[in-house]
Amino acid sequence: MPAPQSPDAVQRVVATPAALALIERLRAQHGALMFHQSGGCCDGSAPMCYPDGDLIIGEADVCLGEIGGANFYMTRAQFEYWQHTRLVIDVVPGSGGMFSLEGPTGLRFLTRSALFSDEEAARLEREPAP
Numbered sequence: 001m002p003a004p005q006s007p008d009a010v011q012r013v014v015a016t017p018a019a020l021a022l023i024e025r026l027r028a029q030h031g032a033l034m035f036h037q038s039g040g041c042c043d044g045s046a047p048m049c050y051p052d053g054d055l056i057i058g059e060a061d062v063c064l065g066e067i068g069g070a071n072f073y074m075t076r077a078q079f080e081y082w083q084h085t086r087l088v089i090d091v092v093p094g095s096g097g098m099f100s101l102e103g104p105t106g107l108r109f110l111t112r113s114a115l116f117s118d119e120e121a122a123r124l125e126r127e128p129a130p
Contacts, residue, residue, distance in 0.1 A: 010127070012130070015090075020068045037082075046109060046111065047072070047109040049102055085114060086115075
């Protein structure tokens with residue numbers, strides 16, 4: 001289990017209100033959840049939502065934080081590319097990933113990104129990497 005972030009830490013992953021509402025809806029149906037940023041293949045580069053523990057997390061994965069009470073992971077190799085951006089998890093109409101819990105809802109999670117400000121980047125340099 002990842003260590004809790006301090007309240008003033010720079011958030012590497014956040015969720016929009018629409019994403020938080022869908023997370024809560026999925027939690028009510030499936031229980032505790034987790035996310036993993038897909039790196040491609042079958043479902044493209046989408047955030048995938050699973051029942052907590054259904055995807056085995058290993059040493060090649062890092063936890064970027066949590067959204068809506070669900071831990072959010074990606075591979076360490078992928079993190080090397082995304083480390084300078086905040087991931088913003090949103091929801092749009094469409095078919096979700098075939099392995100992701102939102103698939104049947106008519107909605108899908110989508111990752112947007114925003115570069116960290118110079119101040120945030122400097123703070124991140126002083127914090128341990130995930």
